[in-house]
Amino acid sequence: MFLCVKSAKIAVMSEKIHLQGLTKDELIEFVAAHGEPKYRAKQIFSALHARRVREFDEITDLPKAFREKLGAVAQTSTLRVESRYISEDGTRRFLMKTHDNFPVEAVFLPSESRDTICFSSQSGCPLKCDFCLTAKLGLLRNLTTGEIIEQIIIVLNDVYGVAGETPHGTNLVAMGAGEPFLNFENLIKALNIMSEKDGLFIVPNRVTVSTAGIVPKIYEFADLENRPHLAISLSAPNNELRDKLMPINKRWDLDELFTAAKTFEKSLRRGERFTFEYVMLGGVNDSEKDAQDLADLLNKHDLRRVKINIIPHNPAEPLEYKPSAPEQIERFQQVLAKNGIDSYQRRPRGRDIYAACGQLAAKTQPNLVQIVR
Numbered sequence: 001m002f003l004c005v006k007s008a009k010i011a012v013m014s015e016k017i018h019l020q021g022l023t024k025d026e027l028i029e030f031v032a033a034h035g036e037p038k039y040r041a042k043q044i045f046s047a048l049h050a051r052r053v054r055e056f057d058e059i060t061d062l063p064k065a066f067r068e069k070l071g072a073v074a075q076t077s078t079l080r081v082e083s084r085y086i087s088e089d090g091t092r093r094f095l096m097k098t099h100d101n102f103p104v105e106a107v108f109l110p111s112e113s114r115d116t117i118c119f120s121s122q123s124g125c126p127l128k129c130d131f132c133l134t135a136k137l138g139l140l141r142n143l144t145t146g147e148i149i150e151q152i153i154i155v156l157n158d159v160y161g162v163a164g165e166t167p168h169g170t171n172l173v174a175m176g177a178g179e180p181f182l183n184f185e186n187l188i189k190a191l192n193i194m195s196e197k198d199g200l201f202i203v204p205n206r207v208t209v210s211t212a213g214i215v216p217k218i219y220e221f222a223d224l225e226n227r228p229h230l231a232i233s234l235s236a237p238n239n240e241l242r243d244k245l246m247p248i249n250k251r252w253d254l255d256e257l258f259t260a261a262k263t264f265e266k267s268l269r270r271g272e273r274f275t276f277e278y279v280m281l282g283g284v285n286d287s288e289k290d291a292q293d294l295a296d297l298l299n300k301h302d303l304r305r306v307k308i309n310i311i312p313h314n315p316a317e318p319l320e321y322k323p324s325a326p327e328q329i330e331r332f333q334q335v336l337a338k339n340g341i342d343s344y345q346r347r348p349r350g351r352d353i354y355a356a357c358g359q360l361a362a363k364t365q366p367n368l369v370q371i372v373r
Contacts, residue, residue, distance in 0.1 A: 017074045021146025049199030051163040052153045079150045102140045106151040116171040119151045122178025127212050129246050133316045134177045142183040148190035175210040181217035204228045215252040218260040222267040231275040236285050237293035258301040265305050277309045280324035291335035308343035
């Protein structure tokens with residue numbers, strides 16, 4: 001397990017409980033509170049996570065009377081799919097709504113070697129990064145543990161069908177809407193549940209969590225015994241520029257961030273590295289000097305087990321930033337390489353449906369290719 005999360009006492013309540021957000025122990029408490037034996041919890045967990053069932057009537061190994069009782073006090077799904085957009089490159093963007101009508105977005109990224117689901121941890125985002133469309137929404141609210149898990153189940157069922165086998169497993173990235181480390185407990189609990197062998201069985205090594213730099217949580221994340229990979233959004237080589245692009249830097253500046261990153265580096269397993277994400281903004285942070293300053297920053301803090309993920313900016317109105325020219329990105333990477341720093345460029349996916357990095361803002365333009373289910 002990632003983290004020891006204390007099991008909440010589950011009692012009979014008037015408000016329906018979202019069962020997908022309960023651990024195995026919490027499910028045992030839940031069924032016991034309703035006069036059922038412990039093994040019913042295992043049946044429910046398997047149905048919801050391994051078989052990805054979203055209706056009680058489909059859990060046919062439970063007695064009909066118990067299913068009816070469950071329908072009165074609990075629920076298996078709270079998110080509804082408003083729109084489903086398909087990109088010309090095969091990417092799918094899912095616009096969902098919570099029970100209280102807040103937007104949630106998830107993105108499916110297919111490839112020959114692996115499939116990846118980018119999921120959200122918050123509805124909207126409070127961090128106000130200047131180049132990110134999601135920031136324009138502001139923070140609407142944190143997502144619950146169940147809502148985080150349900151995104152994955154909805155996407156998998158859409159692509160493969162209920163209980164359909166994935167051809168080569170599923171990778172998860174917490175890089176959708178929101179700052180994952182500002183919803184830390186719900187995120188970690190969701191990842192715990194999704195890692196269970198008799199459930200979704202998406203293990204930590206197939207998960208990456210991205211943060212804009214919530215420094216105290218980087219230390220906490222480093223202490224997790226069996227944790228996912230870490231990516232830190234950087235996007236500037238100095239405090240002055242990062243203050244403008246990512247205001248979180250005014251709370252924890254680059255020295256504090258890199259000190260935390262160095263501590264995290266010491267926790268890495270053999271052969272493991274972590275990532276700095278660098279969004280390339282034309283004429284803003286993409287010069288050869290910026291690249292050299294970035295290399296100097298890494299060397300100053302003696303970071304050796306890190307790679308730089310170069311992300312071409314994904315333009316969208318009303319953002320005024322433009323992507324860096326391909327030849328400028330190449331020059332930037334050449335400077336890093338001369339300094340012994342590995343970098344790779346992320347290929348933009350789903351730009352035409354507002355599914356690319358920094359574009360998630362619940363867009364519903366009629367010119368997008370849309371299928372509603």
